[in-house]
Amino acid sequence: MPDILIADDHPLFRDALQRAVLHALPQARVHSADSVHGLLGLIEQFPDAELLLLDLHMPGARGYSALAHIRGQYPGLPTIVVSGHEEAQVARRALAHGASAYIPKSTPGEGIVAAIRAVLDGDVWLPHPQFGGASELKPDEAAAAAQIASLTPQQFRVMTMIAEGLLNKQIAYDLGVSEATVKAHMTAIMRKLGVNNRTQVALIASQLAVDQEAMPSFSDNGN
Secondary structure: OEEEEEEEHHHHHHHHHHHHHHHOOOOOEEEEEEHHHHHHHHHHHHHOOOEEEEEOOOOOOOOHHHHHOOOOOOOOOOOOEOOOOHHHHHHHHHOOOOOEEEEEOOHHHHHHHHHHHHHHHHOOOOOOOOOOOOOOHHHHHHHHHHHHHOOHHHHHHHHHHHHHHOHHHHHHHOOOHHHHHHHHHHHHHHHHHOOOHHHHHHHHHHHHOOOOOOOOOOOOOOO
């Protein structure tokens, strides 16, 4: 039986996605997560999953950062982005980051089923013809996506927590590791991202925000 992954932090919409999956693929086993950190655990548990439906806005995600990371680490996992955003440019950026389909949350059930079937058949799906057309990422965004794609899943978890403004001791507690381990991850993350401090790590993550909103202030010492 094929394994299908759903990552969305809204229970009602998560249930709607599950119903759509089972309508499109009745024999599927559906596994759900309500955060990006939970999703990364699911991917590790089900490495042969055939499809991922990924919400852009969840705990542990900042815009397209989770999509960029997953497409880099798991290129064989087709990904459908689901989002409350209705703008064509948001959909085009999702496809430019490697998504196979874009589903606005206003899409009726039959549209979601059609998207799932199309992607499982190897096609690209968009809700409206006007959503089509090529979209090239800005150089800074493309570079940030490539850097984030190079992170290991645990490094990505740490990076997202840094972007949320958590201190090393908070990250260590949440991940169940020592502060020394977090500092080792920090060193590796900064090397891969080509930066020197926590604020710059967070700024790299902000390059993939949907609306490019301003980042909060951070302490560089991490204590």
